[in-house]
Structure formats: structure tokens, C-alpha cells
Amino acid sequence: MFNQSQAEAILGGRVRRIAPLGEDAADRAQKKAGYGTPVLLEYEIAGETRRAVLHTMSPSHFGHEHMSDRAQILLWQRDAFNRLPRHIRALDVGAFGRGETTISLGAPEEFFLLTGYAEGSGYFLDLERVAKTGELTPLDLARADALCDYLIDIHRVPGPDPNLYVRRIRELVGHGECIMGIIDSYAGTAFDPSDQLRRIEHLCVDWRWRLKNRTHRLNQVHGDFHPWNILFSEGTDFAVLDRSRGEFGDPADDVACLTINYLFFSLERSGRLEGPFEQLFRRFWDRYLNGTQDTEMLEVIAPFFVFRALVLANPLWYPNLSEKIRRQLFAFSLAVLNEARFDPAKVNQYCGL
Numbered sequence: 001m002f003n004q005s006q007a008e009a010i011l012g013g014r015v016r017r018i019a020p021l022g023e024d025a026a027d028r029a030q031k032k033a034g035y036g037t038p039v040l041l042e043y044e045i046a047g048e049t050r051r052a053v054l055h056t057m058s059p060s061h062f063g064h065e066h067m068s069d070r071a072q073i074l075l076w077q078r079d080a081f082n083r084l085p086r087h088i089r090a091l092d093v094g095a096f097g098r099g100e101t102t103i104s105l106g107a108p109e110e111f112f113l114l115t116g117y118a119e120g121s122g123y124f125l126d127l128e129r130v131a132k133t134g135e136l137t138p139l140d141l142a143r144a145d146a147l148c149d150y151l152i153d154i155h156r157v158p159g160p161d162p163n164l165y166v167r168r169i170r171e172l173v174g175h176g177e178c179i180m181g182i183i184d185s186y187a188g189t190a191f192d193p194s195d196q197l198r199r200i201e202h203l204c205v206d207w208r209w210r211l212k213n214r215t216h217r218l219n220q221v222h223g224d225f226h227p228w229n230i231l232f233s234e235g236t237d238f239a240v241l242d243r244s245r246g247e248f249g250d251p252a253d254d255v256a257c258l259t260i261n262y263l264f265f266s267l268e269r270s271g272r273l274e275g276p277f278e279q280l281f282r283r284f285w286d287r288y289l290n291g292t293q294d295t296e297m298l299e300v301i302a303p304f305f306v307f308r309a310l311v312l313a314n315p316l317w318y319p320n321l322s323e324k325i326r327r328q329l330f331a332f333s334l335a336v337l338n339e340a341r342f343d344p345a346k347v348n349q350y351c352g353l
Contacts, residue, residue, distance in 0.1 A: 020038070
């Protein structure tokens with residue numbers, strides 16, 4: 001329960017009363033659900049009695065699972081309440097710290113994140129070299145194995161709340177950073193295959209219903225495990241950057257994100273999956289499935305592949321990609337969405353080759 005010392009730290013005055021609002025029985029009969037219970041604060045400054053209301057949010061499966069979700073809403077309210085005529089004023093936004101401390105954020109306009117610096121070279125540089133030379137070194141194989149083993153390791157950690165899996169599948173299809181948002185970003189580009197995009201979107205909605213109840217698949221993930229977010233230093237030592245969209249999800253997200261890049265670089269090199277990149281692709285799949293025994297992934301990975309293929313084929317991200325490869329990625333997307341189970345041996349067939 002919010003206490004007096006915390007209230008006085010926020011308000012800068014002596015608190016006379018703390019009482020929850022919205023507890024009237026008639027009100028509760030009309031509205032059973034809520035995101036949190038507001039608290040009335042009566043306080044005194046310079047002999048004047050004032051009132052304020054403290055609002056918090058509770059974790060829930062309405063997109064409020066993470067502290068950052070709840071912070072996003074409260075920060076928006078701090079800014080938006082005061083722009084609407086007749087709306088109650090927002091006075092401050094803040095956070096509860098350790099113990100009984102409170103932290104006022106005042107009136108923030110923008111936020112920043114400060115991180116450490118990692119030495120190393122992007123994994124994409126390795127793939128560019130392989131594309132140029134057509135040769136795999138022992139280190140290339142060892143690095144691919146290290147990345148595979150890393151995913152096997154992090155994917156062992158189970159998620160805390162089955163409802164979070166439902167959310168992640170919903171976001172995979174409908175989030176602005178994911179399938180529907182990427183589809184919308186094709187508008188106005190030099191490559192705008194609207195009919196195919198519409199078909200992909202409809203199929204992905206069907207896939208959402210197929211996947212969303214597989215809540216047992218919720219595990220720790222990176223969320224954006226592509227070669228530009230992987231930095232190798234010496235040998236097989238690497239660091240990862242920019243994990244995205246939450247700590248937990250379906251491991252298929254990470255596997256699709258990395259392995260589709262082996263296909264992508266191979267399409268650029270030779271127009272099909274073959275040679276060194278086919279070796280990396282098949283080696284990764286064999287090692288991952290052997291290490292996890294997660295053969296169910298083959299039944300769920302299609303929309304995760306499609307999300308990544310839509311990014312790779314998009315002129316906003318890859319303006320110099322040939323139209324032929326864009327169309328191969330679209331063929332791949334439609335093919336895997338129409339398959340009940342992904343087969344790593346059929347990738348060229350999926351691409352229309």
C-alpha cells in the first residue's frame with residue numbers, strides 16, 4: 001500500500017489522509033475491471049489544504065505485462081491530459097524506487113538510453129565475405145555453432161505468464177514494428193505488390209489463431225537476432241545488441257531471424273540457397289533441433305519467417321535489392337504460410353526455384 005512518507009516525498013507537504021477512490025459498491029457493480037485503483041491524497045502546504053489523486057497501473061495481459069508498458073501509458077497521460085480542455089490536470093509523473101523512495105520525473109519531453117560499448121565486428125561482415133569468396137573457414141563454422149548454442153541456452157528459460165505468449169503472437173501479426181506495420185510501409189515505395197501483401201496479411205491472421213494457444217512455447221528470447229545485432233571479437237566470442245519487443249516470446253522468432261539471413265545472402269550471391277550458405281543454414285537447423293528437440297518449431301515458424309522476409313524485401317530497408325530477390329522472398333513467404341510444417345530441405349522450392 002502507498003504510504004504517508006512516499007506521499008509527502010512526492011507532494012512536498014504534510015499528508016492528512018490517504019484513501020482509495022472508486023470503491024463505492026454501486027460503482028463496482030457497474031464496472032468490474034480496471035487497470036488500477038486511484039488513491040486520494042489530502043495534504044497541507046503553508047496552511048492550505050489541497051487534494052490530488054495518485055494513479056498507478058497493475059500488470060495485466062492487456063499489454064501491461066512489462067514495467068515499460070505501464071510507464072509508457074503514464075508518461076503519455078502526463079503530456080496528453082493537459083492538452084485537452086476541461087480535462088483534470090496532470091501534476092507530475094514519477095516512479096517508486098527501492099524502499100520508500102520516490103523519483104519525480106517532472107515534465108519530461110524525451111527520454112534516452114545509455115549503454116555500454118562493445119568492441120567487435122558485425123556478423124554481417126562475415127556473411128559478406130562468404131558471399132564474395134564462396135568459401136567457409138573453420139572459424140565460420142565455429143561461429144555459426146556458437147550462435148546456435150547461444151540460442152539453445154537462452155531458449156531454455158521459460159516465460160512467467162502464458163498470457164504473454166498470446167500477446168507476442170498478437171504483436172507479431174498486428175504490431176507497427178511487425179507484420180502489419182511492415183506491410184503498410186510498402187505503400188509509396190518502388191515495389192508495392194498490394195495483392196500479395198493482402199494475401200500475406202490474411203494468412204497471418206489465420207496463423208495467429210493457429211499459434212496463440214501454444215502458450216507452453218513462451219521462453220526467453222532476444223527478439224531481433226540478426227547479423228547486424230551480433231558483434232564478434234576474437235574467435236567465437238561475441239556480444240549481442242538491441243534485444244526487442246520483450247524478454248519472452250517464441251524461440252522461433254530468433255531462429256527465423258538469423259537463418260533467413262543465410263538464405264538472403266545466398267539469394268544475393270547465386271539466386272538460390274546453395275553452397276556455403278546452404279551449409280550454414282542446414283548445419284544450424286540440424287544443430288538446433290538436435291540440441292532442443294523442439295520439432296514443434298517447424299509447425300510454428302512460418303509467420304516469423306514472413307515477418308523477417310517482409311523486412312528484407314522492403315525498399316525502405318534494402319533499397320538496392322533486385323526486384324527478382326524481392327519476388328523470391330514473397331514467394332517464400334506465401335509458400336511457408338501455406339505449409340502446415342516448414343521443411344528446411346525445401347527452401348529453394350518455397351522460393352519458386
